[in-house]
Amino acid sequence: xxxxxxxxxxxxxxxxANATQAIEYNAVQADKSAxxxxxxxxxxxxxxxFPKFSxxxxxxxxxxxxAKVEISIDLAAIxxxxxxxxDEVVGKQWFNVKVFPTASFTSSTVKAxxxxxxxxxxxxxxxxxxxxxxxxxxxxxxxxxxxxxGGFTLKRIDFAIGEGPWADLSTVANEIQVNFRVxxxxxxxxxxSATKSK
Amino acid sequence: xxxxxxTGVAIGLHWLIGLAILVSLSVGLYMVDLSLSPTxxxxxxWHKWAGVTIFSLVLIRCIWRITHxxxxxxxxMPLWQRVVAEGTHYVLYALxxxxxxxxxxxxxxxxxxxxxxxxxxxxxxxxxxxxxxETLNLVHRxxxxxxxxxxxxxxxxxxxxxxxxxxxxxxxxxxxxxx
Numbered sequence: 408x409x410x411x412x413x414x415x416x417x418x419x420x421x422x423x424a425n426a427t428q429a430i431e432y433n434a435v436q437a438d439k440s441a442x443x444x445x446x447x448x449x450x451x452x453x454x455x456x457f458p459k460f461s462x463x464x465x466x467x468x469x470x471x472x473x474a475k476v477e478i479s480i481d482l483a484a485i486x487x488x489x490x491x492x493x494d495e496v497v498g499k500q501w502f503n504v505k506v507f508p509t510a511s512f513t514s515s516t517v518k519a520x521x522x523x524x525x526x527x528x529x530x531x532x533x534x535x536x537x538x539x540x541x542x543x544x545x546x547x548x549x550x551x552x553x554x555x556x557g558g559f560t561l562k563r564i565d566f567a568i569g570e571g572p573w574a575d576l577s578t579v580a581n582e583i584q585v586n587f588r589v590x591x592x593x594x595x596x597x598x599x600s601a602t603k604s605k
Numbered sequence: 606x607x608x609x610x611x612t613g614v615a616i617g618l619h620w621l622i623g624l625a626i627l628v629s630l631s632v633g634l635y636m637v638d639l640s641l642s643p644t645x646x647x648x649x650x651w652h653k654w655a656g657v658t659i660f661s662l663v664l665i666r667c668i669w670r671i672t673h674x675x676x677x678x679x680x681x682m683p684l685w686q687r688v689v690a691e692g693t694h695y696v697l698y699a700l701x702x703x704x705x706x707x708x709x710x711x712x713x714x715x716x717x718x719x720x721x722x723x724x725x726x727x728x729x730x731x732x733x734x735x736x737x738x739e740t741l742n743l744v745h746r747x748x749x750x751x752x753x754x755x756x757x758x759x760x761x762x763x764x765x766x767x768x769x770x771x772x773x774x775x776x777x778x779x780x781x782x783x784x
Contacts, residue, residue, distance in 0.1 A: 449650035450723025454716065454733075488716050495641045578643035 432553030432591040433465045439552075439590035442480065444561075446487070447580035455492075459484035464591045466517075466553060468546055471525050474517040478587075480510040500570045507534045523547060527557075533566040544587075551592050558586035608773035609676035616780055618666040622659060622701070626756070629655040630749060653712060653719045657727065660705035667698065679772045693758060700752045707745040714738035 443456040459481035466474040483504045487496045497504045514529040523545050531540035544557025561583045563569050569579060611619070629652055636648040678687055712719050713729035715738035720726045731737065766774035 448646050448717075449720070451650070451718055451720045491641045572643050575643050578646045 429467055429469070430548075430593050431465055431467045432548075432593050433463075434592040435462045435464055436552065436590040436592060437461070440588060442478075442585065442587045444586070445584045447582070449578060453488040453492075455485065455487040457482070457485055462589055462591075464555070464589060466546070466555070466591070468548070468553075471517050471519050474514070474525075474527075476512070476514040476517070476527055476529070478512045482508060482510055500573050501568055503534060510534075512540065531561075534568065536566045538565050542587075553591050553593065555587070555589040555591070558584060561585050608679070608777060610777040610781075611676060612669075612673050613781075614669055615666075615673060615675075616778055618662060618669065619778055620780070622662050622666060625655060625659050625662070626701070626752075629659060630752070633749065650723065653708065654722055656705040656708045657719065657721050659701070660709075663698070663701040663705075667702075670698075676777055679774065681770070681772060690762070693755060693762075696751075696755055697759065700748060700755065704745065704748050704752060707741055707748060711738055711741035711745050714741055 437460075440460075440462065441456060442460055443454065445452050445454055447453070457480045461479050463477040464475070466476075482502045483497055485493060485496060485502070487493050496502055502510075510531070510533040512529055512531045514527050516529070517525060517527045520526045520543065524543060525546060526541060526543050528539065528541045530537045540559060540561075542557050542559040544555050547554050547556075562581050563579075563583055564574065564576070564581050568583075573579060610616075632648055632652050632655070636645060636652060639645040639648070678690065682690075709719055709727065710731055713731040714734050716733035716735075718726055718729050763775045763778075766772050767776070
């Protein structure tokens with residue numbers, strides 16, 4: 408073996424070592440991810456979802472404190488459970504999507520909260536109003552994918568979602584349960600580590 | 606005038622269910638064309654609760670009717686009238702069962718569970734299926750149109766018996782007035 412090939416093998420080993428040390432899940436699989444919600448109308452739970460959103464995630468289960476999450480939801484695409492509701496909730500009294508087309512969340516802290524559980528905090532912005540949010544989520548790795556499953560309860564009045572006659576909480580309850588499932592592959596990590604090892 | 610009468614329970618159920626049907630039917634006809642508002646959501650819920658109540662009362666009424674036969678029709682009535690009267694009553698009972706059932710199934714298919722008085726969830730027999738929901742909506746609607754026609758005939762016949770034939774058909778279903 409030549410010296411050159413020794414160097415090559417050493418570099419390759421360094422690459423493998425780095426790649427196994429730090430696994431960062433950061434390539435979001437939009438088709439496998441979902442943001443759903445349950446509202447309550449006259450005591451009746453109604454399922455809805457946000458079919459269009461973009462998410463950026465950087466998460467290493469070994470270093471949750473360094474994790475970053477950014478989510479942006481296209482509100483006009485909302486499915487609130489029925490055609491009537493879909494037509495209504497994009498309007499002025501609800502999300503007012505013409506003026507405020509997206510809802511967004513950016514993490515400020517992520518911390519471990521027991522076996523496989525984590526807690527993310529950060530400002531949630533909807534309809535021009537920001538409010539601090541804490542959401543709890545579980546993480547598990549499945550093959551190359553990391554799966555984040557979590558949720559939180561949103562109080563719609565905090566964001567003026569439903570004004571005028573809809574501010575009445577006896578028909579549509581204040582509490583909206585929001586659940587998310589984000590699937591992110593550990594794809595781009597190796598490149599990042601390999602660059603560092605040079 | 607000691608013509609045979611319906612039992613007190615049968616009379617009570619008849620008028621209670623009759624009134625409930627008229628109210629629920631009117632609310633139903635009114636609410637469907639409203640644009641979405643808290644009022645509409647409230648009316649829909651009340652309508653569904655009324656439907657569950659009516660359905661339960663009708664079940665009790667069916668059991669009562671089976672165990673306590675109706676008084677015989679007056680002998681003055683021609684055969685064709687007896688046949689029509691009997692047929693009409695079967696249709697009325699069938700509609701009183703089928704209308705709440707189709708309403709409940711439609712609600713499930715549209716993705717809205719029925720929660721009795723906002724407290725007691727009634728299981729969904731159907732999963733959400735918008736197309737099926739629309740079909741059931743039509744079925745529910747046309748069964749109600751049929752119901753309106755049959756109720757019209759029912760009331761018309763009762764009044765005709767009372768004021769024209771001057772027989773006991775209506776009186777035997779009226780609450781007793783002590784003299």
